[in-house]
Amino acid sequence: MSDIILDVKRLTVHFEVDGQLIQAVNDISFQVQRGQTLGIVGESGSGKSVTSLAAMGLVPNPPGKVVNGEIWFNSGNGTPVDLATLSEAQLQAYRGGQVSMIFQEPMSSLNPVYTVGFQMVEAIRQHQNISKEAARQQAIARLQEVKLLPTDAALATLIKTEKPHLDDESLKEEVDRRQQAILDRYPHELSGGQIQRVMIAMAISCNPALLIADEPTTALDVTVQATILDLLRELRDRRGMSLIFITHDLGIIAEIADQVAVMYQGKIVEAGPVWDIFAQPQHPYTKGLLACRPQPNQRLRLLPTVADFMSVELAGTEINAAAANGGLPVAATPVIRERVLDAEAQARFAPLTEKELTTRAAALAANGPLLAVENLQVGYPVRGIFGKTRSHVMAVQDVSFQIQKGETFGLVGESGCGKTTLGRALLRLVPAMGGKIWFEGRDVLGLGSSPLRQLRRDMQIVFQDPYSSLDPRMSIGAAIAEPLKIHGVIKSKRNQRERVSYLLDRVGLPASCMNRYPHEFSGGQRQRVCIARALALNPKFIICDESVSALDVSVQAQVLNLLKEIQAEFDLTYIFISHDLAVVKFMSDRIMVMNQGRVEEIGPAEQVYRQPQTPYTQALISAIPVGSLDRIQELQRDRATVA
Numbered sequence: 001m002s003d004i005i006l007d008v009k010r011l012t013v014h015f016e017v018d019g020q021l022i023q024a025v026n027d028i029s030f031q032v033q034r035g036q037t038l039g040i041v042g043e044s045g046s047g048k049s050v051t052s053l054a055a056m057g058l059v060p061n062p063p064g065k066v067v068n069g070e071i072w073f074n075s076g077n078g079t080p081v082d083l084a085t086l087s088e089a090q091l092q093a094y095r096g097g098q099v100s101m102i103f104q105e106p107m108s109s110l111n112p113v114y115t116v117g118f119q120m121v122e123a124i125r126q127h128q129n130i131s132k133e134a135a136r137q138q139a140i141a142r143l144q145e146v147k148l149l150p151t152d153a154a155l156a157t158l159i160k161t162e163k164p165h166l167d168d169e170s171l172k173e174e175v176d177r178r179q180q181a182i183l184d185r186y187p188h189e190l191s192g193g194q195i196q197r198v199m200i201a202m203a204i205s206c207n208p209a210l211l212i213a214d215e216p217t218t219a220l221d222v223t224v225q226a227t228i229l230d231l232l233r234e235l236r237d238r239r240g241m242s243l244i245f246i247t248h249d250l251g252i253i254a255e256i257a258d259q260v261a262v263m264y265q266g267k268i269v270e271a272g273p274v275w276d277i278f279a280q281p282q283h284p285y286t287k288g289l290l291a292c293r294p295q296p297n298q299r300l301r302l303l304p305t306v307a308d309f310m311s312v313e314l315a316g317t318e319i320n321a322a323a324a325n326g327g328l329p330v331a332a333t334p335v336i337r338e339r340v341l342d343a344e345a346q347a348r349f350a351p352l353t354e355k356e357l358t359t360r361a362a363a364l365a366a367n368g369p370l371l372a373v374e375n376l377q378v379g380y381p382v383r384g385i386f387g388k389t390r391s392h393v394m395a396v397q398d399v400s401f402q403i404q405k406g407e408t409f410g411l412v413g414e415s416g417c418g419k420t421t422l423g424r425a426l427l428r429l430v431p432a433m434g435g436k437i438w439f440e441g442r443d444v445l446g447l448g449s450s451p452l453r454q455l456r457r458d459m460q461i462v463f464q465d466p467y468s469s470l471d472p473r474m475s476i477g478a479a480i481a482e483p484l485k486i487h488g489v490i491k492s493k494r495n496q497r498e499r500v501s502y503l504l505d506r507v508g509l510p511a512s513c514m515n516r517y518p519h520e521f522s523g524g525q526r527q528r529v530c531i532a533r534a535l536a537l538n539p540k541f542i543i544c545d546e547s548v549s550a551l552d553v554s555v556q557a558q559v560l561n562l563l564k565e566i567q568a569e570f571d572l573t574y575i576f577i578s579h580d581l582a583v584v585k586f587m588s589d590r591i592m593v594m595n596q597g598r599v600e601e602i603g604p605a606e607q608v609y610r611q612p613q614t615p616y617t618q619a620l621i622s623a624i625p626v627g628s629l630d631r632i633q634e635l636q637r638d639r640a641t642v643a
Helices: 048-056 116-127 132-145 152-162 168-183 192-204 222-239 250-256 274-279 284-291 343-348 354-367 419-426 449-455 476-486 493-506 523-535 553-570 581-587 605-610 615-622 629-642
Strands: 004-017 020-033 037-041 064-073 099-102 210-214 242-247 259-264 267-273 310-313 335-338 369-383 389-404 408-412 434-439 459-462 541-545 573-578 590-595 598-604
Touching: 004 048, 004 242, 020 037, 020 048, 020 064, 020 242, 020 259, 020 267, 037 048, 037 250, 048 064, 048 099, 048 210, 048 242, 099 192, 116 132, 116 168, 116 192, 132 168, 132 192, 152 168, 192 222, 210 222, 222 242, 222 250, 222 615, 242 250, 250 274, 250 284, 250 629, 259 274, 259 284, 267 274, 267 284, 274 629, 284 310, 284 335, 284 553, 354 389, 369 419, 389 419, 389 434, 389 573, 389 598, 408 419, 408 581, 419 459, 419 541, 419 573, 459 523, 476 493, 476 523, 493 523, 523 553, 553 573, 553 581, 573 581, 581 590, 581 605, 590 605, 590 615, 598 605, 598 615
Parallel strands: 037 242, 037 259, 099 210, 210 242, 408 573, 408 590, 459 541, 541 573
Antiparallel strands: 004 020, 004 064, 259 267, 310 335, 369 389, 369 434, 590 598
């Protein structure tokens, strides 16, 4: 049996966009070893996902087309087959059965109108000629394998503890009922981590030889992310399954990969064993990706970005009249030139000293509080018959803290812990059930509509999803100018344009783009637009609610640096909300950890990281994918022990 399960040779995929061919994947070759994990890493648009879609025969045509290359798959049960030459009907014998895929957004991959059990049974029966009941039993077994369901014995023991009077037959019926209860749930009734487990269970249900995981942990908390990574490693090793793991984060790659391929603008710029990539990166793009991740064990003044390690030049558009592309122009391949950090850049990215941190903490304490919160409580109503409120689910319970002028106050915790609800309650976007909020001595909860509107000039928010928070029908210039019009700050259209132009320039966007619309920008650029809009009224206080969680690590570094720079320029105070403690530590002077609506601990950022006081905080810190050589060595030792 060959040790190579997937052998991709000179793969090229084009997409036709506005009469020009974009080389989404440009002449790449790689191999996947049996029982090992290949990590494919790169920014959005680098060609990672298109590569995986090509392997599955799922490139949408039009506008995409596989114009060259071979994709040899060897399951070990017969002669290798070139998947690129198979028809759609022939591909169905491999797709979902021998080669399976976990897509990036699990909620989009499941049909919201069908239960997860129905969808799992349907997928199993598509590839196996078995009865519906047999498929149901397989679905339960796979959910047990991904640890969404306890084993029959464990569940029986639990039920026996709760209901000791049950006889064997009744116990068996209760076990079956509780298992069916999970199968009968709809996707919206499960958490993000649970949905991702369902997708993994569905992907492994037909015992694939190769599993492709496309950004399976991007939107998950660090603790849930760590659990999913542990699960994928365990499934790979126990089943002898090969894995392609796609991500933009090299820290996650260090947690799971044996081999790594780094992609940039459609090409593999560097490939090799995970240890070599981390210990001695050769390509400037790889060096930039490694450098731009916040490291929790040190706090840099600013984060390096990919642009600090390389420059990109385009030679123009190449005309290729080959029949394969119908004579359409093909975008040129970028020319990459390496940059070396000079002494000035090294000083800009140097770690802050203990003395500098102590001096800043003393200066902030002397400024006095800008915001004070006392015993805040926020709940969501649970309604019964005729819409009458029966009770409340408490999202924020008895929370108290103060924020000093000029401080960045980090707010960290898992999804559902109350972070976002707390941030919105401070702006009175959701009602509080009790407690006090003081801003510059004013009782926020006691303000009427007119003074509250005036207060909101000083208090702004940058939401998590920039696309959802921008009106798709409004140009970005109009979106940034809208607060100026609403509050009557600048009435002249000429002055409004000048203000918008200045704000765009300040967040690193050209003024010439003010007439463009949100869909014409990347995720990082849209987030810059949202930051510019939040700055329009010269606020004193900004809440950044998961404002970088959906961005690539390199774009994330740019936005984090921007937030630090404008804080110094505009004398801003931040609440920085995130589930990623490494990012929060880089940004924050102090950190508050929340769990289930309550405060776990508050303290200086360095102290919370180095000396966490509660098991919950310790778990958050241990789940951070640091991507260190020590961690890679530890995982390799563990794997060798298991083998």
